[in-house]
Amino acid sequence: PFSVKLHETSDPDKKQMLERIQNAVKSAVEPLKKALQNRLSEEEISKQAEVVLQEAKDILSEWLDAKLCSQVTDNAIFSNLPKFWEEEYHKDMAALNVLPADVLTRVSEYVPEIVDFVQRIVDNGYGYVSNGSVYFDTMKFDTSEKHSYAKLVPEAVGDQKALQEGEGDLSISADRLSEKRSPSDFALWKSSKPGEPSWDSPWGKGRPGWHIECSAMAGSILGESMDIHGGGFDLRFPHHDNELAQSEAYFENDNWVRYFLHTGHLTIAGCKMSKSLKNFITIKDALKKHTARQLRLAFLMHSWKDTLDYSNNTMESAIQYEKFMNEFFLNVKDILRAPADVTGQCEKWDTQEIALNKSFFDKKAAVHEALCDNIDTRTVLEEMRSLVSQCNSYIAGKKSTRQMPNRMLLENISIYLTQMFKIFGAIEGDEANIGFPVGGNGQTLNLESTVMPYLHILSEFREGIRQIAKDKKVPEVLQLCDSLRDDVLPEHGVRFEDHEGLPTVVKLVDRDTLLKEREEKKKIEEEKKLKKEAAARKKQEQEAAKLAKMKISPGEMFKSEHDKYSKFDENGFPTHDMEGKELSKGQMKKLKKLYEAQEKLYKEYLQMVQNGTAN
Numbered sequence: 001p002f003s004v005k006l007h008e009t010s011d012p013d014k015k016q017m018l019e020r021i022q023n024a025v026k027s028a029v030e031p032l033k034k035a036l037q038n039r040l041s042e043e044e045i046s047k048q049a050e051v052v053l054q055e056a057k058d059i060l061s062e063w064l065d066a067k068l069c070s071q072v073t074d075n076a077i078f079s080n081l082p083k084f085w086e087e088e089y090h091k092d093m094a095a096l097n098v099l100p101a102d103v104l105t106r107v108s109e110y111v112p113e114i115v116d117f118v119q120r121i122v123d124n125g126y127g128y129v130s131n132g133s134v135y136f137d138t139m140k141f142d143t144s145e146k147h148s149y150a151k152l153v154p155e156a157v158g159d160q161k162a163l164q165e166g167e168g169d170l171s172i173s174a175d176r177l178s179e180k181r182s183p184s185d186f187a188l189w190k191s192s193k194p195g196e197p198s199w200d201s202p203w204g205k206g207r208p209g210w211h212i213e214c215s216a217m218a219g220s221i222l223g224e225s226m227d228i229h230g231g232g233f234d235l236r237f238p239h240h241d242n243e244l245a246q247s248e249a250y251f252e253n254d255n256w257v258r259y260f261l262h263t264g265h266l267t268i269a270g271c272k273m274s275k276s277l278k279n280f281i282t283i284k285d286a287l288k289k290h291t292a293r294q295l296r297l298a299f300l301m302h303s304w305k306d307t308l309d310y311s312n313n314t315m316e317s318a319i320q321y322e323k324f325m326n327e328f329f330l331n332v333k334d335i336l337r338a339p340a341d342v343t344g345q346c347e348k349w350d351t352q353e354i355a356l357n358k359s360f361f362d363k364k365a366a367v368h369e370a371l372c373d374n375i376d377t378r379t380v381l382e383e384m385r386s387l388v389s390q391c392n393s394y395i396a397g398k399k400s401t402r403q404m405p406n407r408m409l410l411e412n413i414s415i416y417l418t419q420m421f422k423i424f425g426a427i428e429g430d431e432a433n434i435g436f437p438v439g440g441n442g443q444t445l446n447l448e449s450t451v452m453p454y455l456h457i458l459s460e461f462r463e464g465i466r467q468i469a470k471d472k473k474v475p476e477v478l479q480l481c482d483s484l485r486d487d488v489l490p491e492h493g494v495r496f497e498d499h500e501g502l503p504t505v506v507k508l509v510d511r512d513t514l515l516k517e518r519e520e521k522k523k524i525e526e527e528k529k530l531k532k533e534a535a536a537r538k539k540q541e542q543e544a545a546k547l548a549k550m551k552i553s554p555g556e557m558f559k560s561e562h563d564k565y566s567k568f569d570e571n572g573f574p575t576h577d578m579e580g581k582e583l584s585k586g587q588m589k590k591l592k593k594l595y596e597a598q599e600k601l602y603k604e605y606l607q608m609v610q611n612g613t614a615n
Contacts (some may be wrong), residue, residue: 001066002059019276022057022225028055069195078197079108093284097425106219107208110262111199117216117250118188118201126249130179132191134205138184141245148253149184149245153237157184162237167210181233186242188212211242215250224251225258233305234260264306273310281310293426293436294318300377301426321381322436323513325417328388329435329506330495331395332414335407337452337506353406356394360413363387367420372544377424384417399502436507438493448508455494459504462496486521490514547614550605554598558591 006018032048053060076599086106093100107114118134121127126141127134138157150157160183167186177183187209192198198205208216218226231240240260247256266273273280286295298318302308349357363383371380389412389524398405421427427436438447462481469477485496495514497505555572558565565574573595576582583591608614 001063013271013277017279021055021278024055025052025059028052065195070193072195075108075197075199079106082106082108095287096283096295096426101423103221105221107213107217110213110217110220111208113220114191114212114216115199115201117219117246118212121188121249123245124249124252126183126246127188129203132206133179133187134189134203134209135180135185136242136246136249137181138186138245139182142248146252147245147248148254150237150241151244152241152260156237156241160239165234167238179384186211186238188246211239212246214243215247215256219247219250224253225255228259228261228458230261230263233264236262237258261304263304264302264308267307267309269311270309286310290315290319294322296424296426297321297381300381300426303378321385324385325388325421326436326509328391329414329418329507331392331505332407332410333434333448334505334507335395335405336411337456338404338407347406349406349409352394352397353409356390357409359390360387360409360416364416381421384420387413388417399499402501416561438510451508452506455506459506460498463504486518490518491515547605548600549598550608552598553602554595557595557598 001020002018006015006022009015009018028048032045032052035045035048054059110590118127120138122129122134126137128137138149141147156162163183163186189201189203190209191204191206191208197207199207218229229240229243240262244256248254255384263269268279268281268333271277271279294315295318298310298314299308301317301321302314308314347353363386366383367380370376370383373379391410395405395410413436418434421436422430424455430435462484466478466481469475469481485498489496491511491512491514493509493514495507495509497507499505553572557572558574559568559572561574564578565576566578566580567576568574574583605614
């Protein structure tokens with residue numbers, strides 16, 4: 001059956017996907033065949049069989065469904081399986097720091113409300129019963145004075161491809177089309193075949209249509225209208241247009257939804273992510289490679305209404321943004337930890353502070369404006385990045401003149417940025433901390449307040465040791481101090497930054513981040529070493545080539561060029577070309593310059609020989 005399905009599929013993407021499944025199954029079956037033929041142990045055969053089952057699960061599930069679905073009579077299967085995946089979904093949402101919904105609705109629990117919803121649409125004159133099913137009369141609805149059909153995508157009315165993608169066999173198979181007054185009509189309630197989920201209704205055993213459950217559940221909770229309805233861009237027609245029509249037919253109004261927010265597609269390496277094409281990546285798999293914050297930043301760095309391509313480049317941009325912001329927070333925290341008598345609490349503002357504060361207020365206004373402009377998070381993050389860049393320049397300028405930055409101003413900016421990241425869900429919890437948490441949510445305050453005093457004692461002790469080692473010229477002790485900084489502390493999530501003439505900066509950073517930085521640093525150092533060695537070899541080769549050239553006497557330099565000259569004077573200077581023609585004055589002039597240059601090099605060589613420096 002699968003081979004027939006593959007043969008009949010014309011869509012190139014789906015065909016490629018089906019071929020990929022078929023090849024994977026064939027590859028898994030061969031080792032199982034060999035295991036059976038060679039009479040391997042039951043354990044080995046079971047192991048190979050498990051691989052086959054895993055690769056063939058899609059093929060087998062379709063085959064079992066076609067063969068045995070008519071025997072299914074207990075509706076529990078249609079609630080038990082969704083509950084399992086519902087739990088998995090909630091775990092994924094919690095891992096991504098997505099706030100839970102205020103109300104959770106399940107279609108299987110709303111069947112009575114759905115039946116009542118359909119009945120009222122029929123009573124209002126916009127639905128009709130046909131062969132145990134109930135259909136929405138789009139023509140009747142569209143021609144009424146107070147309604148119009150397909151408000152979102154009016155040009156898609158009658159588009160069979162869109163209906164196929166949106167409803168499948170519920171609307172356009174031959175037997176379904178024969179039940180409808182118009183091809184655009186859609187199912188509100190479908191009579192069930194044996195093995196399909198079914199519930200009792202005034203029209204016989206059946207199940208909800210593809211769109212009705214959304215209207216019935218939302219209407220039960222929110223009433224006759226709502227402000228915002230979300231969903232993917234591809235759901236505009238027929239799903240959302242049909243939702244609008246049936247809901248407004250039920251409530252007899254024309255404003256069931258005031259604003260639709262249709263999000264762009266998520267693509268993987270340029271291809272639309274699709275369950276049917278099986279080219280998707282699960283949240284669990286994504287979280288194995290990247291943190292929830294990095295995924296959020298990747299989404300925030302793109303417009304919610306545009307296509308987002310999940311790729312290495314996209315995620316690398318998010319990682320670098322996080323790193324840039326995190327370094328700023330770490331630097332500010334280091335400044336805030338400085339003793340109050342050094343930094344002061346209420347320093348007089350100079351022109352630098354005034355300029356930075358003005359920029360701070362300008363950026364806050366720009367962020368507010370961007371959020372009001374269609375929730376433009378991409379611009380918001382760029383404005384925040386620009387503000388941090390200005391803060392970094394301010395800090396660097398102060399440190400270059402051995403002045404401490406104004407910590408109250410930097411603290412206010414950091415608190416604002418932290419609050420923005422909390423609003424965007426990139427920072428969990430409500431603790432009054434600055435920057436990204438270290439060691440997990442809720443641990444930052446305890447971690448920093450507990451370990452920082454000890455780390456500063458260690459840092460000061462190390463600085464004293466380093467100074468003694470420099471004064472006494474003991475390189476072994478300096479190497480130990482460097483090893484503590486580069487090898488030991490990163491394993492425990494601690495970064496020491498040494499700055500000439502300034503105290504060591506102590507930062508708490510995620511261990512994995514520090515280890516990755518260490519590997520990158522080693523890689524860069526190795527590349528520098530290789531480049532240095534290559535440059536030395538090149539220099540050596542150039543010097544050897546130069547020495548070899550210097551060894552040639554001017555009287556011999558042209559005689560080796562047999563393909564150019566045929567006669568030479570007593571000094572080895574060419575006078576005739578290969579054809580025996582006398583060289584022109586212009587040619588002679590050029591060759592004389594070369595001859596004189598070589599003569600000079602040769603004299604240098606002879607001098608080197610005399611001095612014993614020629615190798």
